[in-house]
Amino acid sequence: MEAFLAEICTQAWNERQDGGRPFAEGVAELTAQYPDKADLIAAYDLRWEEMVSGEIADTVALLLELKAKGCPVFALTNFSAEKFRLTRQRFAFFDVFDGLAVSGEIGAIKPDRAIFDHLCDTFDLSPPETVFIDDTQVNIAAASALGFQALRFWSPDLLGADLRRLGLL
Secondary structure (H helix, E strand, O other): HHHHHOOOOOOHHHHHHHOOOOHHHHHHHHHHOHHHHHHHHHHHHOHHHOOOOOOOOOHHHHHHHHOOOOOOEEEEEEHHHHHHHHHHHHHHHHHHHOOOHHHHHHHHOOOOOOHHHHHHHHHHHOOOEEEEOOOHHHHHHHHHHHOOOOEEEEOOOHHHHHHHHHOOO
């Protein structure tokens, strides 16, 4: 599995779907390159939901606490548009957000400035007044460079401490 993900259904290949390419196109491309792996490539698409194990309950609790305090909350996610629709149906916490910006619907992925600009323009957000939380350092660096208050997610406990330090909780 590790070799398959590192060599065939790579992060770079997956990011093209996150950027808006339909999965069918991505699967067709890889199947043409690796016909002997066609079944595994198809399974990556058809059984994709099995790779999303579940929500992180303590993180969802922080989201709900922020909302209860009256803090507007938005999601900015790198996600295939078609896979996000499936995932959103599974997890009720997506309904808590005041707005969602999904890379596959926008056609740009983090850390590209275009997705941050889309978020701010769509939801009338000012980066210096907005806290951005992400688990990937390159996205944190991009958000910081654009003026966001950026927090690296390591664990729900550490995020809660950071949010309390900022006076949000």
